[in-house]
Amino acid sequence: LAKTTQPISMDSYEGQEVNITCSHNNIATNDYITWYQQFPSQGPRFIIQGYKTKVTNEVASLFIPADRKSSTLSLPRVSLSDTAVYYCLVGRGGGFKTIFGAGTRLFVKA
């Protein structure tokens, strides 16, 4: 089962770009990488998903190197409302093979 390692916490200031890196050394060939954002007492909110190279949507970018053993979530110009826990998941189709770690607690300061 693919396990992920993320920093426990990160601090940033409003307007800065935040990059959160996730290690997943034993990612399987057909695994996808997915990032979720979670606020206290709410369900995780899907941010972005990718398989290789770079993926960008309206809220974030996901950078995946060629060996796919890590990935970086990039949040441009964060605001106070981006203070949340960010989870990196590696797997396919949900289920028992897709494991949530402890996540990264991002704190954005004014």
Place this chain on the structure above:
Amino acid sequence: DAGVTQSPTHLIKTRGQQVTLRCSPKSGHDTVSWYQQALGQGPQFIFQYYEEEERQRGNFPDRFSGHQFPNYSSELNVNALLLGDSALYLCASKQVGMETQYFGPGTRLLVL
């Protein structure tokens, strides 16, 4: 387009009781998974339903059971509640063959 919905939002039970939580998947989705999230931890996978059958199961005792209905909605049942069952219970749905799961708002269960 309605997202994943769950009911109730909050629930208080006492030890030994039984509880049923409900989930309606996002429109067009046919696969439902349930997760338990203890305070300060990441969600843990309980089980996944597709075509009204349990397809995958995580490391949870038989006290945790579920059901999926023909309209793809799902229930999570927990029997003989323990204090340690207090958690946020999350439902996630996806379309079979697709990779992205979408989560509901969760049900906060408190066992006294």
